[in-house]
Amino acid sequence: MDAPNAAPSPIDATAAIKQLGAEYEPYIIEQRRHFHKHPELSLHEFQTTDDIAAQLDAMGIPYDRPLETGLVATLAGTAKDAYNADGTPRRRLLLRADIDALPVLERTNEEFASVNEGVMHACGHDCHIAMMLGALQILSRMTDQLHGEARIVFQPSEENGSGAKMMKKTGVCDGVDGAFAMHIWSEVDAGTISCEPGPRMANTDWFRIDVEGTSCHGAMPQRGADAIIAAAEIVNGLQTIVSRDLSPYEPAVVTVGELHGGTARNVIAGSAYLTGTVRTYSDATHDIMPTLIERICTHTAMALGAEAKLTDYTIANYKVDNDAQASERCRQAIVKVLGEQGVGSYRGTMSGEDFSEYLHEVPGVLAFVGCRNPAIGATWAQHSCYYKVDETVLAKGSMTAAQYAVDFLAE
Numbered sequence: 070m071d072a073p074n075a076a077p078s079p080i081d082a083t084a085a086i087k088q089l090g091a092e093y094e095p096y097i098i099e100q101r102r103h104f105h106k107h108p109e110l111s112l113h114e115f116q117t118t119d120d121i122a123a124q125l126d127a128m129g130i131p132y133d134r135p136l137e138t139g140l141v142a143t144l145a146g147t148a149k150d151a152y153n154a155d156g157t158p159r160r161r162l163l164l165r166a167d168i169d170a171l172p173v174l175e176r177t178n179e180e181f182a183s184v185n186e187g188v189m190h191a192c193g194h195d196c197h198i199a200m201m202l203g204a205l206q207i208l209s210r211m212t213d214q215l216h217g218e219a220r221i222v223f224q225p226s227e228e229n230g231s232g233a234k235m236m237k238k239t240g241v242c243d244g245v246d247g248a249f250a251m252h253i254w255s256e257v258d259a260g261t262i263s264c265e266p267g268p269r270m271a272n273t274d275w276f277r278i279d280v281e282g283t284s285c286h287g288a289m290p291q292r293g294a295d296a297i298i299a300a301a302e303i304v305n306g307l308q309t310i311v312s313r314d315l316s317p318y319e320p321a322v323v324t325v326g327e328l329h330g331g332t333a334r335n336v337i338a339g340s341a342y343l344t345g346t347v348r349t350y351s352d353a354t355h356d357i358m359p360t361l362i363e364r365i366c367t368h369t370a371m372a373l374g375a376e377a378k379l380t381d382y383t384i385a386n387y388k389v390d391n392d393a394q395a396s397e398r399c400r401q402a403i404v405k406v407l408g409e410q411g412v413g414s415y416r417g418t419m420s421g422e423d424f425s426e427y428l429h430e431v432p433g434v435l436a437f438v439g440c441r442n443p444a445i446g447a448t449w450a451q452h453s454c455y456y457k458v459d460e461t462v463l464a465k466g467s468m469t470a471a472q473y474a475v476d477f478l479a480e
Contacts, residue, residue: 146215261413273421
């Protein structure tokens, strides 16, 4: 027989998480729909932050607002060994949920579709908020199982890559022993969660190329050097980086998203510019990309009588690289709350995520919460105006996060 004051067993904790997860599932879905209906763009998440704060107030969880948007909550464990004699937590886990939306016009026709025209939670950050609030509802009911402290970061501006860096500057990583985050994901089957170790999301870089030609009359092309023609050839040339400069076994993407040039329909363009993004996994490929891009743009333009320069190359975020121990801890958490059938498999993505900023400071894991379900039309890619999720997976994400927190702080 257990001693009267013995701490609850890990089995008891998992049973409590499952029970509370089922109890709070309607709440989690309600919160997701609320935030989906009221999306806000990066660095403009004012109402979103206020609404999260209201939920934390109702739970009695203290928080700080170190930035104009976003906030940082603290959930203190009440296990006997949760804090050291000097008042510092025995262990501290950072849990991150991003909160911003995208400039996308929603076309889902959902009852809870965005009321902010041209703004949509098309990447699932509404789900991230809801899952984290659900995890906090669960954990706030079982703080005696927390042998340390959870620091919950509701982070703004993930979509433009600046939010994690801004939060880091406020000190959210100080005194932290590990980090955990979830991303709802359209390429992983609903009911499963993927948390494999190693690179999971790519290095994300931005670039701009400026092209200078010689303008002239549109009917006299021989008198000038067409900057638009040069820019178009540069676009084509950049695609040879992946197909000819890199090994077929090396994943990489070079995408031109903008090409602007010209002033009138009957004028050969004297200038143009293009912008794009580069995605890579390996450090060597990441390092060489600016050189390869500059070589192609310079020589392609020269062959057409123009000039081109790589005027900007910005490293937005480094790759998300899951720590092996953290990934295994997450896998075990998934098995505990969902069973072996809940462990998903996913090769990773060339999309980027600024959660990598936290992983540069402490080991951690980003888990993909699968939401793909063809039976209900939940098949659209992230960032689609038709993006849809299977909401039955949200409580599963909350339970996994709660179990991970309990297990991490108990180590």
